[in-house]
Amino acid sequence: MSLDEATVGLLRRLAPQLLGTLVRRHGDFTRAEDAVQEALVAAVERWPRDGVPEHPSAWLHTVAARRYVDQVRTETARTHRERAMLDATPRDALVAPPPDAEPHRDDLLELFLLCCHPALPPPAQLALTLRAVGGLTTAEVAAAFLVSEKTMGQRISRAKQRLRDAEARFELPPQEEQGRRLAVVRQVLYLMFNEGYSASNGPDLRRAELTQQALRLTRRLRDRLPHDGETAGLLALMLLTESRAATRVGPDGELVPLAEQDRSRWDRVAIESGRALVTQSLAASPPGPYQVQAAIAAVHAEAPRAQDTDWPQVLALYQLLDRLAPNPVATLSRAVALGMVHGPAAGLALLAEVDSGLLAGHHRLHAVRAHLLESAGDRAAAVVAWRMAASLAGNDPERRHLLSQAAAAGDLNHNQV
Incomplete structure (x- = not known):
């Protein structure tokens, strides 16, 4: 059982x-x-x-x-x-004291900041917090970092030992140190949400309990930090992204890409809450990476149909994001936007920048390449890329979707001969 x-x-x-x-x-x-x-x-x-x-x-x-x-x-x-x-x-x-021996306290912020102690290098801070506070398994944390489970297990063990050696205290750090630690806390919540929204492995596309956990913790963090713009931006990003959750999976469990989703079924309450948050946070503080990503999600949410998406605005926001926080995963999305605005050849040229980096063996790099190749009319090469993406995909619905894309591109190619 x-x-x-x-x-x-x-x-x-x-x-x-x-x-x-x-x-x-x-x-x-x-x-x-x-x-x-x-x-x-x-x-x-x-x-x-x-x-x-x-x-x-x-x-x-x-x-x-x-x-x-x-x-x-x-x-x-x-x-x-x-x-x-x-x-x-x-x-x-x-x-063991009786359960009601101590009054209830919200220890979340202190616990997050303890896991993000400066005695730990940033990757170890992220890994430990995802494991201890986020509730992810070692395998799930390893997938988020693109490393083996064994490597991640060793990293987490070393992190706990370093905390002990540093005699880290369970209390709020000095004000000047809180900002640095909070940046890691937000990244932890972001990675937790992403693992729930698109599971790294397994039979299901998403894990609703993880996205809900990330949303709950982020709401609590914002309650503790109501004037922090990036925490508000992160919550807005989660709400806007999760608003599409019910339409991402078809009746047979198949993945439904963004362009094909039934937008009338998107959660309008979550969309309006997310839009309000990102608007307020951008008006009150300089833009940060999470606020910019939330603004991109808002542009998609505002388009009644996929073809109505303001792609020039999306591209401009991705370019801003690249200046604020260069990231290979964001580069993939920027390549898609670049292809929509300036043609698929421009998007393919951008992909060359991440070919030999951390994403070299990641299925999303090959999926984006396949999409751009197909848009450029090179369906034979697109089939190869779709199949490569499918072979690397972790969860079953994504794998089936990528194989169906390969089959569709192959049929089109065959019909043209």
């Missing part, structure tokens, strides 16, 4: 709260994160058999607190220092 989607979503919501409580109480992120992971494993093993407890948060808290105590006692015994440590540690610090 396995947990249903609602229960999985519940565990994802409760895990960061539980981690924050343990770290605040004990001050040891490494042991606390391990204890939370063990509690989640216990829930996955026992809840399908015994049922979800009446108070799931209290159940998890009790199990995690006991696991934490077990870790401390085991480690101290192993190093022959158990008696000294127990004598020096208040007894109630090694006992």
Whole structure:
């Protein structure tokens, strides 16, 4: 037996709260994160058999607190220092408190900023936060970074050890340091949302529980930082992107590309909320990468039909984004916009800039190339590119869509002979 989607979503919501409580109480992120992971494993093993407890948060808290105590006692015994440590540690610090012993606190910001500690290099900050706060598995984090699961597991273990060595404290850092850490926090939420919106692997195109988790955490972060323009921009981007979720998958589970989606079914409430957020944030602060991406999403949302899209405006925004935060993934989208405005040859020329970079073996690079080649009339080359993209795609609906594109381009090519 396995947990249903609602229960999985519940565990994802409760895990960061539980981690924050343990770290605040004990001050040891490494042991606390391990204890939370063990509690989640216990829930996955026992809840399908015994049922979800009446108070799931209290159940998890009790199990995690006991696991934490077990870790401390085991480690101290192993190093022959158990008696000294127990004598020096208040007894109630090694006992699981009642679930209502402490008033509820929102530890999200402190937990995010702890994971983004300057003792860690930026990639390790991202990886640790995605794993500990975002709830992604090591494999999912590895896919987001385009590295192997083994490499990512080692990176996360080293990050936790560095936090311990640095004696990182669970508190808000000095004001001058918060901005740097917040940039990583936003990127974590962005990557979490992207993994949910387009799963890196598996039978489904999207994982709704991850996008909802990212949206929930971003809303909470904006509540803590109501005047931060980039946090507002990130929330706007998520809302505008998620507004199309119901139309991305057809009745048979097939992927429906943006140009073919039924725009009358887009979530207008989410669109208006996202547009208002990005408009307000751009008026109040200089543009940042997330605000610009949200503005691009708003341009797509404003077009009643795909052919009504203001592609020159989209291209101008991507050019601004490239100046603010050069990124190979954004370059792929800029190549599409460039092809729409100046012709597919211009888009193909831009792709040459990322051919040998991180995206060299990524399916989206080949998919964009296939689209541009087909637009240029070179359908034979497009078929090869579509098939290459399909061979590299991680999730099944994307793979099927790319193969169908290859078949369609091949039929057109055959009919022309």
